[in-house]
Structures are given as C-alpha cells and as structure tokens.
Amino acid sequence: MPIQxxxxxxxxQPLPLKNCKLPSExxxxxxxxxxPRILSSEWMLIGRQEITSFGGRIxxxxxxxxxxxxxxxxxxxRTPREIVAQALDYASWLQGLTADRLVQIYSRFSNGGSLETAFQNRFGAPLDEDSLNHTHQIIIAAAEIDPSTERIVGYLNERDIPINxxxxxxxxxxxxxxxxxxWLIDPGETQANAAVGKSNVGEKEPWNGEYYVSFGDATSRSWDDARKFGYISAGGGTWYTQTLKMLSPGDRVWVNIPKKGYVGVGIVEQAVQPASEFTVMTDHGxxxxxEVVLHGAKYKALADTxxxxxxxxxxxxxxTLEANKAFNEVGLFGNQNTVCQPTTPKWRHTVERLKQVFSTPSA
Structure with a gap:
C-alpha cells in the first residue's frame, strides 16, 4: 500500500503540519x-548527472x-513506472564500469579528487580494486509511487534484485x-540482496541455509572475546549492523575474519541486541x-547513539580457531557484508571445505 x-x-492540542512541495526537485x-546523510550516513557520493553510453544521465x-x-x-x-524501467536500464550500464572509469567519474564529480584517497578518508579502509563495483543497489527517490510500481519493486526485490x-x-x-x-523496504533486505553480487548471475543455486558472517575491524572488536563469551557483533553504522537482523535462533553461522580466514562455526541462540542490553556469563555471574570485553568502553560511549x-x-x-590460526585458501567465499545468504557454488564449496577443517558433530 502507498506510503503515507x-x-x-x-x-x-497536537497540530498537524501541512504537506507541501519543494520549489524544485x-x-x-x-x-x-x-x-549525503539525507540518503544514508553509510554511503559516499562519487558521481552526479553522469552520462551513460545509452545517452541517459544518472x-x-x-x-x-x-x-x-x-x-x-x-x-x-517521470512517471513512477517509467523511472523503474529507466533505473534498470542505467543499472545495466553501471555493472560494466571498470575501476579506471569510476576513478574518472569521481574526479569529475570532485573537481580532480582521488577516489582512493576519499574512500580511505571516508571509511577508514583502503579501496580494494577487486571489490570495487562487484555489485550494486538501485535506489529510487520519490515523493510517492503508485500501487503497480510498489508491486514491481517488491517483486524484483523478492527475486534478489537489490532495488528500493x-x-x-x-x-x-x-x-x-x-x-x-x-523506506519502502528495509534497507538491510536490499543490502542483503546486493551482497550476492553480479558475479553470481548465471551461476546461482538454492541457498544451503547456512549464513556467512564477516567479523571485521580488530580496532573495535576482539575475536578472543567473541570466542570466550559466545557472540558475533558489528557496529559503527547501520550498513554494518542491519544485516545482523537476518539471523534467528537456530541458524548456523560460519565466521570469517577479512584478510585472515575462517575462525568459527556456531548456532545462533538469540536475535540481535544492542550493547546496552546484551549480557554475557562471567565468573562473577x-x-x-x-563491562567485561576489551572494547567495552567504546561500546558504552556509543550506546546511546x-x-x-x-x-x-x-x-x-x-x-573455533584462534585468529592467528584462521583457515584460508584460494577459492573460499568472502564478502564484506556482516551477514549474507550466499547463493553461489563457491559458497557450497566453501562450506564443504570448512566442514573438513572444523568439528561439526551436529551437521
């Protein structure tokens, strides 16, 4: 139904504010x-009014x-249905952009700026060329859409097309x-669809029911603590945390530390909770x-945000394995989203290999 x-x-005496319009879009x-936080606090703009090879403008x-x-x-x-078709058309052009083309796009947008430097400054991590444009999302910004467009967007999203x-x-x-x-759809759901990536088009298979988890940023979380107290975690922005909502009690998770390898397999016991509510069992109850983990002071400082x-x-x-003994080899699945449901043969291969390395009596 249309969003109101x-x-x-x-x-x-509560006073309703009147709807109005901006002078221009x-x-x-x-x-x-x-x-850009008007759209999302997790994205960095890199282009504006970019001309596609089809003659349109993003x-x-x-x-x-x-x-x-x-x-x-x-x-x-444009009418709502027209813009969906237009966005899909532009996305077909977008998926072919190479790293050098994206560097040029950002240079034009920023008047000569460096995409690599800007990415490092914005996200605190180097830009990995192998990960650049491995997948994409389509976002339509509108004041309203008609029911048929809502159905189209919902249909595409349910079939793993990341559109919102x-x-x-x-x-x-x-x-x-x-x-x-x-938002029309939970942004985490769209992000999860995008996490599969365009490289899997044409080689998808049914999801095996086991989740991939990325346990990243050693400056903000400790794998030793996670092993000891029984948890996975993410923070620093909704982009990192919203996919944790995908997990429910009983789900099996395989945990990977980026750049190191796989370090654990476990079963989810509770749905996601904020630091202010999450408790662990210690020798003192x-x-x-x-109050007990390495980065607890940082979590406490951000608990009200x-x-x-x-x-x-x-x-x-x-x-589990210690971080310095993580299992890694060529051909294993990897992804920087905190949680995802891989639907690629590479994930099937990865789980098969992991079950040879980790003890999984309940498998």
Missing amino acids: HAIWQVGQ QLLEEMIVSD DLLAIAPDGSLVLIELKRD VIFFQVFQHGEHQLLSRT EQSVM PELSEQFVKVKWID
Whole structure:
C-alpha cells in the first residue's frame, strides 16, 4: 500500500503540519549533494548527472563501504513506472564500469579528487580494486509511487534484485519547510540482496541455509572475546549492523575474519541486541558486555547513539580457531557484508571445505 507520512507539532492540542512541495526537485538533489546523510550516513557520493553510453544521465552515484555501488534516481517529472524501467536500464550500464572509469567519474564529480584517497578518508579502509563495483543497489527517490510500481519493486526485490524506494516528504512549519525520509523496504533486505553480487548471475543455486558472517575491524572488536563469551557483533553504522537482523535462533553461522580466514562455526541462540542490553556469563555471574570485553568502553560511549552502537548476536560455538590460526585458501567465499545468504557454488564449496577443517558433530 502507498506510503503515507504525517507529522504533528507536540503540545496540549497536537497540530498537524501541512504537506507541501519543494520549489524544485533540483533543490532536493542539491541538498543531497550538500549532505549525503539525507540518503544514508553509510554511503559516499562519487558521481552526479553522469552520462551513460545509452545517452541517459544518472542523477547520483554513491559507493558503499564494501566497494559496491548505489545508483540513485530522482523521480523528477517521470512517471513512477517509467523511472523503474529507466533505473534498470542505467543499472545495466553501471555493472560494466571498470575501476579506471569510476576513478574518472569521481574526479569529475570532485573537481580532480582521488577516489582512493576519499574512500580511505571516508571509511577508514583502503579501496580494494577487486571489490570495487562487484555489485550494486538501485535506489529510487520519490515523493510517492503508485500501487503497480510498489508491486514491481517488491517483486524484483523478492527475486534478489537489490532495488528500493526512498520517500521524501516536505512539511510546512511556520516559515520553514521540514524534510522527512522513509523506506519502502528495509534497507538491510536490499543490502542483503546486493551482497550476492553480479558475479553470481548465471551461476546461482538454492541457498544451503547456512549464513556467512564477516567479523571485521580488530580496532573495535576482539575475536578472543567473541570466542570466550559466545557472540558475533558489528557496529559503527547501520550498513554494518542491519544485516545482523537476518539471523534467528537456530541458524548456523560460519565466521570469517577479512584478510585472515575462517575462525568459527556456531548456532545462533538469540536475535540481535544492542550493547546496552546484551549480557554475557562471567565468573562473577551475568554481566553487561560493556563491562567485561576489551572494547567495552567504546561500546558504552556509543550506546546511546543507535545508528553507531555495537550490536550483538549470541552464538553457541561448535568449533573455533584462534585468529592467528584462521583457515584460508584460494577459492573460499568472502564478502564484506556482516551477514549474507550466499547463493553461489563457491559458497557450497566453501562450506564443504570448512566442514573438513572444523568439528561439526551436529551437521
């Protein structure tokens, strides 16, 4: 059903704010370029009004922390169904962009800036050319869409096409206009669809029911603590944490530390919880995770900032390895999303190999 959003001024007699429109959709684009957090705090803009080889223009292009791309199309004067077709057409061009083309696009957008340097400064990690543009999302920005377009977007997303709609609505409040934002589909679901990647097109197979988990950033989390207290975690932004919502009690997870290798297999015991609510069992009884782990002080400092706080999933480990003994070899599946459901033969091969290395009596 169509998204409807309303805002009231708080008071003894709540006063609804009136819907209004921006003077132009060009202003919305200017606002997004000025502050990309209007779209997402997890993306970095790298292109604007880029001309495709088909003769069209991509409104905005962004990059995510894993090097995947985000195509953003503003509705402007096109009908909703037209913009879906247009976005899919542009995406077919986008998937062929090489690293050097993307470097050129960012240079034009930033007046000569370096994509590699900007990525490092924005995400605190080097840009891996092998991961660059390995997959992409399609985001349509609109004030509203009709029911048929909503059905089309839902249909595509359910079939692993990573497409979503972000709704912007404007409200008048005195002399000021307020901008609100909401999503048609949970962004984590779209991100999870994108995580499979274009390299798997034509070689997908049914998901085997076992989850891949990336346990990254040793400066913010300790694998020794995760082994000892039974959990996996992620934090620092919703892009890193929202895929943890995919996990439910009973799910089997295989844990990989990027650049090191696979270090554990376990069964999920509880759904995701924020650091402020997550407890672990210690020699002194049940305690807050923030009081006992290596990076607890950092988790406590961010506990009241939901979009940045560390999120935890309780896991009963079946078998684990120390980080310095992680299992790695050519041909194993890897992905920078915290959690994903791989549907590639490479994942089947990976799990088969892991079951030869790790003890899995309950397999």
